[in-house]
Amino acid sequence: MTTVTRLADELLALLHREDPLAATALGVGGHDHELPDLSESGERARKADAGHIARRASGLGGLGEQESVTRAVVVQQAMALVARVDARLVEHTVAFQLTSPAGALLHGLAQVRPVGDDAERAYLDRLAAIPAYLAVAAERHRAGAAAGRLPVAYLGCAAVASLDRYLAGPDPLRGPALSGSRVAERERLLDGVVREAFARYREVIDTELVPCGRPEEQPGLCWLPDGGAVYEALSRVHTTTERGPEDLHRTGLELIDELAAEYVEIGSRVFGATTADEVRERLRADPALRWESPEEVLSTARGTVERAEQAAAGWFRRVPAGRCAVRPVPDNEAPNVSAYYNRPALDGSRPGTYFANTYRAEEREKVTAEAVAFHEAVPGHHFQLALAQEAEGLPMLRSLADINAYVEGWALYAERLADEMGLYSGDLARLGMLAEDSLRAARLVVDTGLHARGWTRRQAVDFMLSHTLLSEVDVHVEVDRYVEWPGQALSYMVGRLEIQRLRAGAERALGTAFDLAAFHDLVLTGGPLPMTVLAEVVENWAPWSTAVPNTR
Structure with a gap:
């Protein structure tokens, strides 16, 4: 295994630690009992690890074409993790289903279908970890509010309404079929500690965040401390x-x-x-x-x-x-x-x-x-x-x-x-x-x-x-x-404008030899790539002396 491949695997493991629910959704083992660590100390540690990986990857030389592409992906993905930590969105994001602590948790867990004894045990361990997860989320919200990074009040109200719907049932976390006594254990967890944890988290949003939340006239990042720089990075x-x-x-x-x-x-x-x-x-x-x-x-x-x-x-x-x-x-x-x-x-x-x-x-x-x-x-x-x-x-x-x-x-x-x-x-x-x-x-x-x-x-x-x-x-x-x-x-x-630009450049370079199916094969079979890296891949495949300009 090459050094750049090892770094890619190291970073992927870090990304799975950042979002273990996504790892489970992919079928990656080893994280099925975990929930994301939203704590500031956990985020700082991941940021340090990502920065170290990016520096090591950037220092590699003498790589072949595919290894160079892999290096570029490693650096971009590592620095994206750094940007996510620096953005501190967890402090003021409360409503959207894919990014808020409660919304992402319910969305991710609702997709899990544990199969086998170990997977069922891990699923129940995750349910038992929900109170600690939501308590950390509440603390991050409080820290954000103290620093002036407040959620938008109307989205806080929307989050409360969404949590009320969850608490009123039917509970989407009852979806997976479990075996034997595991069903009773799940019911005990959901009806007890999980429900109580969501109710406490709801109260934090309703009583602590909504009253001091930003008005509808100030929903953007530019209204928050360092918001302009955060938005440019994101x-x-x-x-x-x-x-x-x-x-x-x-x-x-x-x-x-x-x-x-x-x-x-x-x-x-x-x-x-x-x-x-x-x-x-x-x-x-x-x-x-x-x-x-x-x-x-x-x-x-x-x-x-x-x-x-x-x-x-x-x-x-x-x-x-x-x-x-x-x-x-x-x-x-x-x-x-x-x-x-x-x-x-x-x-x-x-x-x-x-x-x-x-x-x-x-x-x-x-x-x-x-x-x-x-x-x-x-x-x-x-x-x-x-x-x-x-x-x-x-x-x-x-x-x-x-x-x-x-x-x-x-x-x-x-x-x-x-x-x-x-x-x-x-x-x-x-x-x-x-x-x-x-x-x-x-x-x-x-x-x-x-x-x-x-x-x-x-x-x-x-x-x-x-x-x-x-x-x-x-x-x-x-x-x-x-x-x-x-x-x-x-x-x-x-992304679409760039793919169209690159296709136009390849068509111009290859003329009648251009094969659209081959272009699609090139774009799709190398995995997701940053737009700058995809441009290099396409230009190597169909070189043109003067790059097709970005007209946008």
């Missing part, structure tokens, strides 16, 4: 570029203007519309474009995924070994999330799964359903994440690296690729594709608006309502997500 983590907030804000506005012409082109055929606003209003107002039932949501999702799977062979040299499952978003999560994808377990115990949101289906538009399925499932996240896990000869870190610009950039690229593949069922579905593009362009504007320009929540909501197809309920979910996951929303469009 922007670099999520985009893996040096593009700053002002540049990204302008790019979003330019894209929205460009999309207006596409809306009119397609909307004139469908509705006879002459402006983008008219197209969006028709799409929002037509009751025929709402779902009739949750079952219709799921059947459409499954049919769209199957259609994409059948067409993939001519566009990809490799496809995942396992098909993509389609399931509804769990009831306890559905009010606060959009559709999402969970990658397959490494041990094959769980397939890659697209979770379609059936909550209040009759109030949701369905025109974006196909684009969302192409993004979350095939040829989007399922192809990228499953193929990365199946790649041979790569350190495991290369398969599992959490690089948002690559992962989300590919999935957004997949929405447009699906149009090239002829997968959309008609112009209405293609308007849904434009609506998803508008959302990702608006994210550049709103995320930077909130965290760098000091926008109010109302400004963010109004911009999303004016420039996207989202319903009022979905806009509020989106904006609240941006508040508590700063910078992540930037990754989608930045």
